[in-house]
Amino acid sequence: MxxxxxxxxxxxxxxxxxxxxxxxxxxxxxxxxxxxxxxxxxxxxxxxxxxxxxxxxxxxxxxxxxxxxxxxxxxxxxxxxxxxxxxxxxxxxxxxxxxxxxxxxxxxxxQLDEAERGFAYSQDAPLDMRMDASTGITAAEVLNTYPEAEITRILRQYGEERFAARIARTVVAARAVAPLRRTGELVSIVRTAIPAAARTTGGNPAKRTFQALRIEVNAxxxxxxxxxxxxxxxxxxxxxxxxxxxxxxxxxxxxxxxxxxxxxxxxxxxxxxxxxxxxxxxxxxxxxxxxxxxxxxxxxxxxxxxxxxxxxxxxxxxxxxxxxxxx
CATH class of the missing domain: 3.40.50.150 (Vaccinia Virus protein VP39)
Structure with missing residues (x-):
């Protein structure tokens, strides 16, 4: 069980x-x-x-x-x-x-164990992250509709992410090609945006981004x-x-x-x-x-x-x- x-x-x-x-x-x-x-x-x-x-x-x-x-x-x-x-x-x-x-x-x-909820950066899933899946905005909607400056603020304020501006810029560039739908896409974007030297310490580099989005989605x-x-x-x-x-x-x-x-x-x-x-x-x-x-x-x-x-x-x-x- x-x-x-x-x-x-x-x-x-x-x-x-x-x-x-x-x-x-x-x-x-x-x-x-x-x-x-x-x-x-x-x-x-x-x-x-x-x-x-x-x-x-x-x-x-x-x-x-x-x-x-x-x-x-x-x-x-x-x-x-x-x-x-x-x-x-x-x-x-x-x-x-x-x-x-x-x-x-x-x-x-x-929520972490159910991959399809989209909370875990270690598993590819829909970009959802809602604690109540019956209502509210999803992480995909945040990433695909918020202005770049607002995404930067969320990542910096809620994730304490020092590369927030770089990640937000990369998100906006990616969504101009196609809407973001999967957690795996977001993990790849974060890895691309963060300098190589910063990817080697502190665990998964997407951790702070996922935390920030989860906090925003669920207020x-x-x-x-x-x-x-x-x-x-x-x-x-x-x-x-x-x-x-x-x-x-x-x-x-x-x-x-x-x-x-x-x-x-x-x-x-x-x-x-x-x-x-x-x-x-x-x-x-x-x-x-x-x-x-x-x-x-x-x-x-x-x-x-x-x-x-x-x-x-x-x-x-x-x-x-x-x-x-x-x-």
Whole structure:
């Protein structure tokens, strides 16, 4: 089965971080990125009272994970949604703040392993890269319709690609001859555009280009920026948020959102800190935690993970509104 190929990243650490918030009999965790359901399965297995709400924009993932987790009955609920809809999902499905939220960002194992989805630069496939294959613009449409300057910006900003302008120029020249349709064509274009000396280090030279296109196609950074405050507001006092990122742009957004909640917002010269200015989060990790070498050796996809976690320690006006609205 497909899910047997999937090895959840930092599984034990995620369970360890979430567990203290899940002791109550009515505990609920929202898995923002259900994927193949590995993290959700472990939580449901180890905590017999727990309920998990799993979100995913990928209908294929929803179907496979639902089949995998069917044995848990109504303790598991799958919702086809983008994770910035977390607050609406919590309102509609749970009706009250939850005790945990888990996010495993980036492209899923299912999407990487299914060649026809076009996420992997190592396999020739249609230039798609949509996490929800039922809607939205494809990578082919981006490459064939965006102006050269916009392609350059995407590659530079989302892929941190130093040869972005050269690659964009080569893309525009190639599409003038024939529309780009296959990932193999894009890999060849990148190899042609990048200087020979730069092709010998850092792995496949198309890696950053594929990352940038995937982020653009799925609006990943914009969605994540909306998701983080919504996820925090969906958590009750004592609840916990655990987020795993796989590239620096994502991790920077997570770091910023958690740091904002973990410091006082009061002016430094106030003699007494007002309650409304006190931190509403407590950081549970010192910086970003990495996967141990032993895990990286057995699960190479964990090599780039950066895990951050925080606990909710105080209500905010937004949170109070959420509680009143859910009551």
């Amino acid at each position: 497909t899910h047997e190929r999937h090895v959840p990243v930092l599984l034990e650490r995620c369970v360890e971080l979430l567990a203290p918030a899940l002791a109550g009999p009515d505990a609920v965790v929202v898995d923002l990125t259900l994927g193949m359901g590995g993290h959700s399965e472990a939580l449901l297995d180890r905590m017999p009272h727990l309920r998990v709400i799993g979100l995913d924009r990928d209908l294929e993932a929803i179907g496979l994970a639902s089949e995998r987790l069917a044995r848990f009955g109504d303790r598991f609920t799958a919702v086809h949604a983008v994770y910035d809809e977390v607050l609406d999902v919590v309102r509609d499905v749970v009706g009250r703040p939850v005790q945990g939220v888990l996010g495993d960002l980036g492209v899923s194992s299912l 990943e950074l914009e969605v994540l920026e909306r998701t983080l405050p919504a996820a925090i507001e969906a958590i009750g006092i004592g609840g916990r948020l655990v987020v795993m990122s796989y590239q620096s742009l994502e991790d920077r957004l997570v770091k910023r959102a958690l740091a904002r909640g973990a410091v006082s917002s009061a002016p430094p010269d106030l003699p007494v800190e007002p309650e409304t200015h006190r931190p509403y989060l407590e950081l549970l990790t010192r910086g970003a935690e990495l996967a141990p070498e032993a895990e990286i050796a057995t699960n190479p996809r964990s090599a780039s993970v950066r895990l951050r976690a925080a606990a909710r320690v105080r209500v905010t006006p937004d949170h109070l509104r959420t509680v009143r609205w859910a009551a």
